Amino acid sequence: MEHESHHHHHAPKTGVRWLDLGLGLSAGVVSLVSLWLGLHSAHSMEKLVAANSYPYLELMRSNISTVRMPDSDRMRQTVTYFFENNGIGPARIEWVQFNFKGKPMRDMNDLIEACCSMAGSDLRAIDTRGNVVNALVRPGTSVPMFTWNEPSTPNPAFYALLKQMNDITFSACYCSVFDECYVRSDDDRKPQPVEQCTPPAVTFRPGFHPKGA
Structure with a gap:
């Protein structure tokens, strides 16, 4: 019986260790910044809604x-x-x-x-x-x-x-x-x-x- 081979996809590498490490860190930083921007945007939207309902x-x-x-x-x-x-x-x-x-x-x-x-x-x-x-x-x-x-x-x-x-x-x-x-x-x-x-x-x-x- 023949077994199907399973191929695992890995992120492409340049072959240069320090460059691969830098690209990985950059991707992590971009993800964290995107998450922060999303949370900040949601918080700003909450403040805007509250300001538009401010009683005096x-x-x-x-x-x-x-x-x-x-x-x-x-x-x-x-x-x-x-x-x-x-x-x-x-x-x-x-x-x-x-x-x-x-x-x-x-x-x-x-x-x-x-x-x-x-x-x-x-x-x-x-x-x-x-x-x-x-x-x-x-x-x-x-x-x-x-x-x-x-x-x-x-x-x-x-x-x-x-x-x-x-x-x-x-x-x-x-x-x-x-x-x-x-x-x-x-x-x-x-x-x-x-x-x-x-x-x-x-x-x-x-x-x-x-x-x-």
Whole structure:
């Protein structure tokens, strides 16, 4: 019986040992460079995609209104706190913290009690959002936390809040759709990147909540 012979293909050699070794090393270097370029290109593409979805959340407050008071030429003042996304990707709010004179507030009850006399004050006019946590703020849009229009009948709590707005500071942590997270304070020039949004001991819920809730 005849057996088929098996031919093994080897890389061509020049017959010059040092030249063959150099060619082999060159091929290895080219392979490594190609691999590095591929990985670098993939990483650059990931960064480009992330940059094209970068959220830039602004922490905003206002006490200006263009609406006139009833039976008066005076403009009605409005206290408003809200988030505005001026980035190019959506922002998912993870937590919010409000401080009055450095003390964290749990909700509107805490805030109004701390800044203003609630005795005889009608707080039903405060338009609040129950919770902004997990709210998705699309690019070019805003999410209000609370708005309080100046009442037609003088309200001491409103004017106390208006007067002490500079004593209120707030911060928030938010993430992009790729879970790249940032902490932003109302006095920061830009968001600070963090690995994750670990909430502080006391976070703020904009609505009115029963004690202990």
